[in-house]
Amino acid sequence: MKTTKIEWTDKTWNPITGCTKYSQGCANCYAETMSRRLKAMGLDKYTNGFELTLHNDCLDEPMQWKKPHNIFVCSMSDLFHKDVPFEFIDKIINTIKQTPQHRYQLLTKRAERMAEYFQNREIPKNAWLGVTVEAQSSKKRIDILRTLNAPIHFLSCEPLIEDLGILNLDNIDWVIVGGESGLKARPMKEEWVLSIKEQSEQQGSAFFFKQWGTWGSDGIKRNKCVNGKLLQGKIFQDMPSINN
Secondary structure (H helix, E strand, O other), rough: OOOOOOOOOOOEOOOOOOOOOOOHHHHHOHHHHHHHHHHHHHOHOOOOOOOEEEOOHHOOHHHHHHOOOEEEOOOOOOOOOOOHHHHHHHHHHHHHOOOOOOOOEEEEOOOHHHHHHHHHHHOOOEEEEEOOOOOOHHHHHHHHHHHHOOOEEEEEEOOOOOOOOOOOOOOEEEEEOOOOOOOOOOOOOOHHHHHHHHHHHHHOOOEEEEEEEEEEOOOOOOOOOHOOEEEEEEOOOOOOOOOO
């Protein structure tokens, strides 16, 4: 059963909440806005708002889910934040290894720390590794990601805030693209999206267009639900080929 509105996954698992801004894509962080809202609603888990918080009581959560799921890990944080001890990440990885029925999607902006963590540790066969590439300045994360021995390597180009130019998608299995949402959302141009789509197709990466966000393909600002997810009149939401 799908329990998240994030279209490229079906469950989220947040043993860590809260984060700090790291790059251009963080300017209008949806997780920060949501954390403050959940705190205002009185949810115990968000007592600290968007302050980085480790939740030991959530570590076993996926073990209760018997049916296989695609699980986005730390949608409300960044697993490889500098203030998350490697010992705590070990606990998360241990849960991943103990639940082989699930596929876990580990997405980070902190590619260097992810590489440091896995330098002397085995990547679970059911863990997909991804990096956010929202602007040209973050393209270097792709080179770090492709060196890691993961079953699936993926990019999240969301929020896409500028033309990424030429991409080397060697050993990249999946590319997700999406526009920014919210009052302060920055526009995404159709030609930027089409460039990524074309390069993904040419280089054999699955292409997933999530949404336009607050700015439509016509450059008009409106509700993201109205703008939708059609790209030149079609839905493109491919998933990567999975061998395991």
